[in-house]
Amino acid sequence: MKEYTVQQLAKIAGVSVRTLHHYGHIGLLKPSSRNVARYRFYGESELLRLQQILFFKELDFGLDDIARILDGPGFDPVEALEAHREQLKKRAERLDALLKTIDKTIRKLKGEKIKMSDEELYGGLSKEQANAYAEEARRRWDPKLVDNANANVKKWSKEKWKAVNAELDEILRQLAALMGTPVEDRKVQALVTRHYAYLNNFYEVKPNMYRGLGKLYVEDPRFRAYFEKYRAGLADYLNEAIDRYCDNTPAGKKRRG
Amino acid sequence: MKEYTVQQLAKIAGVSVRTLHHYGHIGLLKPSSRNVARYRFYGESELLRLQQILFFKELDFGLDDIARILDGPGFDPVEALEAHREQLKKRAERLDALLKTIDKTIRKLKGEKIKMSDEELYGGLSKEQANAYAEEARRRWDPKLVDNANANVKKWSKEKWKAVNAELDEILRQLAALMGTPVEDRKVQALVTRHYAYLNNFYEVKPNMYRGLGKLYVEDPRFRAYFEKYRAGLADYLNEAIDRYCDNTPAGKKRRG
DNA sequence: TACAACCCTGACGTTCCGTCAGAGCAAGGG
């Protein structure tokens, strides 16, 4: 039977020795045996448990939660592992897509240094898209405000557009990374809020208009249904947006070196 | 110019009020103005900055790093993207490894389930544990004796296992009850001796095999010093021992009581 | 004017480790 010292296990699992000590102290992962000199030794099952721990840690569970999960009465390792495997697979696929996108983006950024027509100004949000948003906003809230906003938008500088596009891109990318996460999740909430804060910024809407938005997305129960629907089509939407981003993204918005 | 109170900004951005306080304290995001009553007020630019902060935070940057990024002379988006890509790549690789491990594990677990009944035989000590002990014993002492012992062990009846388990349980319980008692105490000595006699019993080892371990703990004067030193940690040690005992009890696991 | 709902400033608590310090083992070489 294989046994690992602290350092060996640490290296295998990619954590620090201190982490293993810590896990031992809080009873999360104890060595399978100890030396006369109290040296720690871990077996295969500890390695597996550590993997599970790290897995849940990736999902942002606290260590005590992890302990409850792993040591809970109804914990069927096979079942749990199969569920996790599915999650992992999805994550891996998403990561893969993200990686490709980023590669594309980097190539684009490196290649097409300076080339930006007026049309490209609209970048992350196509004219039609912007109009679509405007349309919806018009339907939903105050038409005058929206028209006003659009008028403002047209006066925006290139710089502002760049910044705004970049932000939308960021938000979308992160939302994509969270695909499959429950809507109630704090991260999703935060991102959605940011997304709408972005829209708010985009349209330079007044607070009272924003109240409706905020409520819809953050407090209103309708938000749930809306986002469910939204999420279903999110992948396509994002791919389009990302492609647009790659094709339209002009050279660096700069600062520093 | 639109102004937000702490709570308003917090809600919009999906962070806590305390977080805004904190960011103010460390100089990462300061309110654009303050009341006579020192109430904080944030403007549009603070909202934007906060969103940038949150973006980098999602990427696991520390707050001081974020400050350096945002307040620094400038930064290169390509560079940032490439760094980000590296991070994602590592993550993807780890995910991949995890997936493989999980697949292996699932297969293993499914396979082993069938053989569970066999494992039940081992009672207080899991098969691996038993084998681990055996392995060590084999290394340390006479291989033939160990094999012999194992052969014997396999013929033990459930009744015998129960009895043996009960004894270990009893010993540990009494040791726990004596926690804090000086090592020199006759009772402690007796129990420690019984503990090792239990191991002895388990392997049905001969006295000479036991020499390496038993003498060190019970007769050798070095033991005295050693144990004195570790007496402070005795509680932990015992708890660990007891936990190990519980963890390895298969079928009808009794975890905690 | 009362009262809920905000806001303030300390200041201590928490999680998850990083990082010494002071010491003990393990093993190969001289």
Added chain:
DNA sequence: CCCTTGCTCTGACGGAACGTCAGGGTTGTA
């Protein structure tokens, strides 16, 4: 057999990024 090198141990303190009171003002509204 000693020496050196490389692990390992146990505290104990530190620190990042807040959470969570306590104790006490402020504001808007009924």
